[in-house]
Amino acid sequence: MMSQDRRRIWEGSGKQMQLFILAYLLLLALPCMGFLPNFWSRVLTLSWDSHTHQYITEQAILNVTLETLRSTKTSQGNNEEEQTRLGRGFWRAVGEVVKSNAAMDFLSSTRSDPVYHFDSEQVDSAMGMLRQFWAQTLLSVRAKEYQSARHSLGQLFHSLQDFYSHSNWVEMGQRSIYLHLLQPEEPAVPVAEVPQM
């Protein structure tokens, strides 16, 4: 049931969002070895040319929101005008997603567990975790628990962003997004596996 619902959501309006976010993440993942959590970590490490989880998440949500607004009948004006119409509530919500995303690299419960960061070749378990975050996000939205939905969405974005920077997907020459991560019915590609001892 969950997988059917999930499919419907991804095939519907979510499809556009999915493609956009994932394409965006992939493009941004190319020049980096890994993303820093937020603006301040970039200051502290003097990594000015590196994109942060915060930046990628904010840009992705903003772009998808503008796309969605443009596709609705009520939309008028260009991107810039639309952007100025997004109120404080919007940015507060984005801030919650960003905070939960960055916390994955700070909290002792998540920061050194490879399953949350696609580290140590634990691709399968990390993918399982990613799908759990997605399922949790959908459940919370259905229950109208939007704060909790934003929390798990932030966690999901973190792991998803880490996939493209911590796995060897880009080094494998892949230039498209890896749909199988969140859509089990899409073909699986062997990414780095745990080496046989």
Ligand SMILES: [Zn+2]
């Ligand atoms: Zn991470």
